[in-house]
Amino acid sequence: MAAEQPTMLSHGKLPWPRETLVIDTVSERTGHLVGVIEERTKEGGKVVSRQAFMRPEGGGIEWDVPLERIKRVTEADKA
Numbered sequence: 001m002a003a004e005q006p007t008m009l010s011h012g013k014l015p016w017p018r019e020t021l022v023i024d025t026v027s028e029r030t031g032h033l034v035g036v037i038e039e040r041t042k043e044g045g046k047v048v049s050r051q052a053f054m055r056p057e058g059g060g061i062e063w064d065v066p067l068e069r070i071k072r073v074t075e076a077d078k079a
Helices: none
Strands: 007-011 021-024 030-041 047-055 063-066 070-072
Touching: 021 047
Parallel strands: none
Antiparallel strands: 007 030, 021 030, 021 070, 030 047, 047 063
């Protein structure tokens, strides 16, 4: 079994502008996109994981979910 490579965390590129209203497609919680943290290998910079940080509408405690689980809220989602 190969040893795990050392990783580092850094700010990632936002898929939409900061404060965009997004929804977690698994939990169906909505919130404003605050940021993205990427975990990358130290050698080569390969992305291991990407986490989106969200804040509830109206404020509150932020939470994070895998970036691939969020999408921008549309009018259809609000109905």
